[in-house]
Amino acid sequence: MCATENISLYSLGWNSHFQNQFESLQSDGLIPGRIFREEKSQYGILTGESEFIAKPSGKLRHLLNSVNERLVVGDWVALNPGSDQSSATVEFLLQRKSSVSRKAASGRKRKSGGQMLEQVIAANMDVIFIVTGLDHDYNVRRIERYLTLVWNSGATPVVVLNKTDLCNDLDERLEEVEEVAIGAPVLAITAKEKKDVIRLQPYFADGKTAALxxxxxxxxxxxxxxxxxFEKQKVKEISESVHKGQHTTTHRELILMPEGGILMDNPGMREIQLWGDADDVDSAFHDIELLANDCKFKDCAHESEPGCAVKNAVDSGELDDERLGSFHKMKRELEFLEQRQHKTADAIEKEKWRVIMKNAPKSNKT
Ligand SMILES: Nc1nc2c(ncn2[C@@H]2O[C@H](COP(=O)(O)OP(=O)(O)O)[C@@H](O)[C@H]2O)c(=O)[nH]1
Ligand SMILES: [Mg+2]
Ligand SMILES: [Zn+2]
Incomplete structure (x- = not known):
């Protein structure tokens, strides 16, 4: 960690959303803090004035377990600082503003029969940079999937095309990506060039948190x-192993940037999987949604219905056939997920926070 003392809570991302919650707690002796690092079952927590290593209290652990939740990097918590910096405990989790999730099978030994669960892996991100190399890594369909995921998380996506030095057809690539990145900025950079990477800075200026x-x-x-x-994060050496995608970022951590703002290296999604409702697909496919207004049937699936404006757009060349294909693919994937859930993600999320907030230490100022 860089200098972590005497940073304002606001520089760490604190705002009225968290302030209001904190004030409604019975917070005698508790202080607000943000989880910046996760190591085994311990958490590194910044409070602005100092840095703590803390574990959740038994009560909080029990409460979070009961709603299939856990503390993650980026969370804001109410901390009991204890008598010394190593006996601190996390007493309460403040409601998240955004969260990045992946889907995970529920415990194998449970009776739920392979129900899919949402697993949050990073919280309270304001911005997510979707980084793609303009080498063998480049895949416009994957960028599209990441965009859906990010829009669903509550954070704002920014697409970063890296390794422009290895790319001979940058204009073409940019055009392709801008076509799918509706509503998201697209930056083309060479990561080793300071003059390039500083273009990312304005997106996570003071007090904002961004993940790559x-x-x-x-x-x-x-x-x-x-x-x-300087070399804070381990970078893979150039070798054949680069192409095998070996993993070098092993733990999740928030990094305070000298020019302000907070960055998180890969939140740890190796194989990207979607989490959300089937309806969320539409928000990543504005163009198709727009065309669909002119379909003859309100519930048109754009498969083989008569009077389908989306299909017509494909026939006329206005809409890429491949793009409609990924729209269908994503819809199917999400519908499958929904069937396996007992409730929708939204309902689970609401119920979860209802249970957590109900168990908050009560304020005596009524
Ligand atoms: N040519 C070129 N190589 C790059 C660029 N950015 C990163 N690399 C190389 O790509 C490899 C992977 O980079 P790394 O930062 O470890 O990727 P990560 O796994 O996403 O963290 C390393 O060998 C880097 O030196 C770039 O803009 N141009
Ligand atoms: Mg890395
Ligand atoms: Zn249609």
Whole structure:
């Protein structure tokens, strides 16, 4: 960690959303803090004035277990600082503003019969940089999937095309990506060039938190190192192993940037999987949604229905056939997920926070 003392809570991402919650707690002796590192079952927590190593209290652990939840990097918590810095405990989890999730099979030994569960892996990200190398890593369909995931997380996506020095058809690539990245900025950079990577800075200025998402080898750690000006994150050596996608970022950590803002290297999604409702697909496919307004049937699936404006757009060349294909593919994947859930993700999320908040230490100021 860089200098972690005497940073304002606001520089760590604190805002009125968390302040209001904290004030409604019975917070005698508790202080707000943010989880910046996770190691085994311990958490590194910054409070602005100092740094703590803490474990959740038994009560909190029990409560979180009961709703299939756990503390993750980026979370804001109410901390009991204890008598010394190593006996601190996390007493309460403040409700998240955004979360990045992956789907995970529930415990194998349970009776739930392979129900899919949402597993949060990073919380309270404001911005997510979707990093893709312009080498063998480049895949416009994957960028599209990442975009859906990020829109669903509550964070704002920014697409970063890295390794422009290895790319001979940058204009073509940019055009392709801008076509799918509706509503998200697209930056083309060489991660080793300071003048390039500083273009990322404005997106996570003071008090904002950004995560870098992308395949192993895309250049995420290089971006962080160039911004920092020293080798904080281990970068893979150039060798054949680069192509095998070996994993070098092993733990999740928030990094305070010298120019302000907070960055998180890969939150740890190796194989990207979607989490959300089937309806969420539409938000990543604005163009198809727009065309669908003109379909003859309101519930048109754009498969073989008569009077389908989306199919017509494919026939006329206005819409890429492949793009409609990935729309269908994503819908199917999400519908499958939904069937395996007992409730929708939204309902689970609401119920979860209802249970957590109900168990908050009560304020005596009524
Ligand atoms: N040519 C070139 N190589 C890069 C660039 N950015 C990263 N690399 C190389 O790509 C490899 C993977 O980079 P790394 O930052 O470890 O990727 P990560 O797995 O996403 O963190 C390393 O060998 C880097 O030196 C770039 O802009 N151009
Ligand atoms: Mg890395
Ligand atoms: Zn249609």
């Amino acid at each position: 998402l992308g395949s192993s080898g895309a250049g995420k750690s290089t971006i962080i190192n160039t911004l920092l000006g």
